Amino acid sequence: MKIVCCLALSALLALSSSAAYSQAKPAPKDAKVYFITPRDGQKIRSGFWVRFGLRNMGVTHAGDDYQNSGHHHLLIDVKDPVDPKEPIPQDKSHLHFGAGQTETFLELAPGTHTLQLVLGDAKHYPFEPPVVSEKISIRVRQPAAAGR
Known part of the structure; x- marks a missing residue:
């Protein structure tokens, strides 16, 4: 009985660990996500548009599992890269x-x-290879004073 339980537990652990690594969907090697606006180094007032660009893949809704398509995530002031297994x-x-x-x-x-x-x-997992833009830096200026 102990041997059967150990084998069953071992099989379950093996399956669950491989499931964590099987989330990454393949992405074309030439896929690229980028910022249309703003530009790197731009000085801008708060209350601005951020426009996303994507090449060689399509944009779809979360939950829609179409090949070579996904949806955008915007990282603001994030220092660490996203974990491809999460x-x-x-x-x-x-x-x-x-x-x-x-x-x-x-x-x-x-x-x-x-x-x-x-x-x-x-399911909000990064692709493999990850489709990630360059990190840009912007400077947000103080809002204009009312009446000026």
Whole structure:
């Protein structure tokens, strides 16, 4: 009985560990995600549009499992790369665009911020190889004073 339980547990552990690695969907090697706006180094007032570009893949909704397509995630001031074995987090620094959006209006505090795009699959996992933009840096200026 102990041997059967041990074998069953071993099989379960083997399957669950391989499941963690099987999430990565293949992406074309020439796929590219990038910022249309803003540009790296741009000085900008808060309340600005961020427009996403994608080449050699398609944009779809989260949950739609079409080959060579995914949806955008915008990382704001994130220092560490996303873990390819985990879904992309969803919080104030990891914005999900699961309805297939290709732009967003952002309001950020004055100061220097970094932005990066990551394309996620139907379940929010990064592709393999990851489809990730260059990290850009922008400087958000103080809002204009009223009456000027």
